[in-house]
Amino acid sequence: MAGRRTDTRERIQQVALDLFVEQGYEKTSLREIAERLGVTKAALYYHFRTKEDIVHSLVEDVGTSFDEIIEWARAQGDPVGVREEVLRRLSVLITGRFGRIVQFMQDNQPALKDLHAGAVLVTRLRELFAVVGVDEADAESQLRVRLAVVALMVGNNQRFLGEFPADEAADAALRVALELASPRSGGAT
Amino acid sequence: MAGRRTDTRERIQQVALDLFVEQGYEKTSLREIAERLGVTKAALYYHFRTKEDIVHSLVEDVGTSFDEIIEWARAQGDPVGVREEVLRRLSVLITGRFGRIVQFMQDNQPALKDLHAGAVLVTRLRELFAVVGVDEADAESQLRVRLAVVALMVGNNQRFLGEFPADEAADAALRVALELASPRSGGAT
DNA sequence: GTCTATACTAAGATAGAC
DNA sequence: GTCTATCTTAGTATAGAC
Numbered sequence: 001m002a003g004r005r006t007d008t009r010e011r012i013q014q015v016a017l018d019l020f021v022e023q024g025y026e027k028t029s030l031r032e033i034a035e036r037l038g039v040t041k042a043a044l045y046y047h048f049r050t051k052e053d054i055v056h057s058l059v060e061d062v063g064t065s066f067d068e069i070i071e072w073a074r075a076q077g078d079p080v081g082v083r084e085e086v087l088r089r090l091s092v093l094i095t096g097r098f099g100r101i102v103q104f105m106q107d108n109q110p111a112l113k114d115l116h117a118g119a120v121l122v123t124r125l126r127e128l129f130a131v132v133g134v135d136e137a138d139a140e141s142q143l144r145v146r147l148a149v150v151a152l153m154v155g156n157n158q159r160f161l162g163e164f165p166a167d168e169a170a171d172a173a174l175r176v177a178l179e180l181a182s183p184r185s186g187g188a189t
Numbered sequence: 190m191a192g193r194r195t196d197t198r199e200r201i202q203q204v205a206l207d208l209f210v211e212q213g214y215e216k217t218s219l220r221e222i223a224e225r226l227g228v229t230k231a232a233l234y235y236h237f238r239t240k241e242d243i244v245h246s247l248v249e250d251v252g253t254s255f256d257e258i259i260e261w262a263r264a265q266g267d268p269v270g271v272r273e274e275v276l277r278r279l280s281v282l283i284t285g286r287f288g289r290i291v292q293f294m295q296d297n298q299p300a301l302k303d304l305h306a307g308a309v310l311v312t313r314l315r316e317l318f319a320v321v322g323v324d325e326a327d328a329e330s331q332l333r334v335r336l337a338v339v340a341l342m343v344g345n346n347q348r349f350l351g352e353f354p355a356d357e358a359a360d361a362a363l364r365v366a367l368e369l370a371s372p373r374s375g376g377a378t
Numbered sequence: 379g380t381c382t383a384t385a386c387t388a389a390g391a392t393a394g395a396c
Numbered sequence: 397g398t399c400t401a402t403c404t405t406a407g408t409a410t411a412g413a414c
Contacts, residue, residue, distance in 0.1 A: 026300065042392085045391070140365060143350055143361050154332075161331065161332055220407095230408090235379085240408090
């Protein structure tokens with residue numbers, strides 16, 4: 001808030017995230033955001049160059065946190081041994097302060113796809129998959145470790161596992177993720 | 190083709206699905222579809238009442254097939270014993286002629302959400318989850334069986350497991366799904 | 379029955395006044 | 397830092413040509 005004279009930028013982000021989570025990115029118009037704030041559309045364009053810019057500003061923090069996990073994992077020697085810790089750190093992020101944003105990203109994957117913000121999600125997810133599945137060669141093993149990441153995301157998504165309390169769902173998600181990521185002992189049929 | 194003199198309706202569906210899969214539902218304009226077909230936007234409105242109607246026409250066949258699986262499963266006596274067969278039938282649908290449409294639904298879940306077509310996906314998915322997870326009480330078990338369905342969908346999605354040949358990915362998806370849906374023997378920590 | 383011409387509303391976006 | 401006015405293009409609707 002240092003050099004600025006209003007907090008409109010932050011209020012835009014706040015209201016936009018509310019509406020994006022409720023209705024989805026495409027279905028939320030700038031007019032709606034502006035009206036709820038009591039300003040005009042043009043005012044939004046002073047603070048953000050495009051609608052995409054708004055969502056990008058919301059998502060970039062998550063991207064940075066993902067990057068930190070990825071870089072940490074790559075710095076370690078033993079990829080398999082590190083996998084579990086990667087999932088635990090991811091779980092903390094998703095169940096913590098980034099929960100709503102991660103859910104939003106998950107629900108609006110296609111909308112974000114071609115957006116600049118899409119890179120934040122898609123690229124990072126691919127890197128996470130790579131980090132988590134380094135030593136897995138066949139399709140089944142790759143699918144398992146990638147599903148571990150998916151388990152964390154959908155398990156903490158109200159729309160997916162909404163009947164259970166959030167903390168219970170979060171626990172379950174982590175347990176399932178760890179199981180999916182654990183090296184196979186017995187083979188399949 | 191009985192009472193009709195042109196195949197424009199089918200061509201619209203074809204072109205629309207192509208573009209929807211490529212670019213997503215929201216990003217594809219009616220002008221684009223019309224131009225690729227060499228007609229005007231208004232012509233589309235002769236064959237379909239709305240844009241949503243187009244996607245609905247694409248998705249309803251899948252919905253019917255899902256319903257058949259759900260109804261069959263409910264007609265059986267033993268819910269757990271039937272779970273495996275439900276997943277196998279789902280796998281056939283997804284890897285078969287409905288593959289592209291299922292991938293489209295998956296990728297455009299938020300766009301379809303409030304649409305009439307959304308009921309085809311969301312409602313059916315919930316019912317599938319219910320059928321597949323009847324006897325599972327805790328969050329972890331529910332998450333596992335629901336992830337089994339997700340495994341089938343993402344495993345057959347090029348964007349998710351694109352490095353492997355389609356048939357290999359399909360096999361892997363079914364194996365992982367069956368494993369996730371199999372009753373637990375050992376407990377977690 | 380099939381399609382074009384035309385027009386309407388609302389969206390994202392921009393220029394310039396205050 | 398915010399507003400008014402305007403632009404382009406989206407989805408939608410309908411009257412009427414063939």
